[in-house]
Amino acid sequence: MDPRKRTWIVVVLLGTAVAIGYAVMKQGDDGEQRSMVSATVELRNERMEPANEVADEQVEVARPVVSCRGNQLQVDTNADVESVCLGTLTTKYNGSVRSHQVATLATPQRWLRVEVAGGTILSAAWGGELRPDFYCQGAACKGITISRRDARGARVMTLERTQLMRAPSNEMSSVQASLQLSGQLTIPPEELPEFACADQGVSIVTSDSSSQTFCPLGGAGFELADDGTKRYRFTSLDGESIVVATDQDQQIRQVQFDGEVSLACRSFGCGSVRISAADVEGARRFTFAGTTLIDADSGQTNAVLNGSLILPPL
Structure with missing residues (x-):
């Protein structure tokens, strides 16, 4: 190669x-x-x-849990849910209207006012200064209830997702149309002014230990039937009433209490009730000395009445 x-x-x-x-x-x-x-x-x-x-x-x-020793409310807005501690609730009187008021403990201070006539909620308002920021009236105040009195005469107001609408005067919360309030508030035993029920009043203690003082600030009067029987009616500011029915001879035929419960006694069961003769001015005194009224329908509830009521000259 x-x-x-x-x-x-x-x-x-x-x-x-x-x-x-x-x-x-x-x-x-x-x-x-x-x-x-x-x-x-x-x-x-x-x-x-x-x-x-x-x-x-x-x-x-986790959000810190607010712990209050006394009254507490949960305020539910569009942006947040806040728990606030409140002070002691106070009650003011204006005729037959009770105004229950309570304020927050922390600043800036806010307040709640609930107005009641008897067992009817008239209005509720939540505010920060003199004018309410949110409110409801009448039937719109849903979720507000007040319990019966306990042995001390105290009651509990419950607010269950009660919706309050923005007040027209509220210029700060234009984007907040409403809020909801939830919680329970203690209504202390009422201390009526000394002149409110002077020289009269009836204590009512029921079998479930509920206690109250009946004061006839709502008025007193009587109804005369065609057969000569009379029904003397005494009414409290709460719309509760004590009715004493007599026959032609002024003998007690029935005593009835209508309020948180409806109780009554009849004829001889009302033997501890006395009606005095009219004084020089024409007023008469109705005295209740351990008068026992019972629930005629169930018989499971009873109440004992002690005190006296004055029927003014008519």
Whole structure:
């Protein structure tokens, strides 16, 4: 063979070997680079996960729970639900209307006023200064109830998601159309002014230990039937009444109390009731000395009446 042809074949073979080796080395380098990139991405992901968990824990921080020793209300607005502690509830009188008022302990001070006539809720208002910010009236004051009196004469006012609408005078909460109030407020035993029930009044203690003092500030009078019988009626500011029915000879035939419960006694069961003769001015006194009235329908509830009521001159 020609030496020049042999030399050319060797050169071709060497060139092919070098090309193949370079390709293999390049592929290996690329694989290592891809492996390093994948490892780096995985490592970065592993390092970020704990940071996400910490961020979640920081977001889910529990709201402090407000603890009140006395009255407490929950105020539910569009943006938040707030629990507020309140002071002692006070009651003011305007004729037959009771105005129950209570204010928050923290500043800025806010107040709640609920007006009641007998067992009817007239209005409710929630405000921060002199004028109410939110209010309701009459039938719109849903969710407000007042319990019967306990042995001390105290009652409980319950507000269950009572909705109050924004008052026209409220310019600060134009975006807040309404709010809801929930909670229970203690109404202390009422201390009537000394002149309110002077020289008269009847204590009523029921079998379930409910206690109250009946004061006839709502008026007194009598009805005369065609057969000569009379019904003397005494009414309190709450719309409760004590009715004493007599025959033609002024003998007691029935005594009935209508209020939180309806109780009565008849004829000889009312023997402890006395009606005095008219005084020089024409007034008469009705005295109750341990008079027991019972629930005629169920017989499960009874009440004992002690005290006296004055029928003014007619």
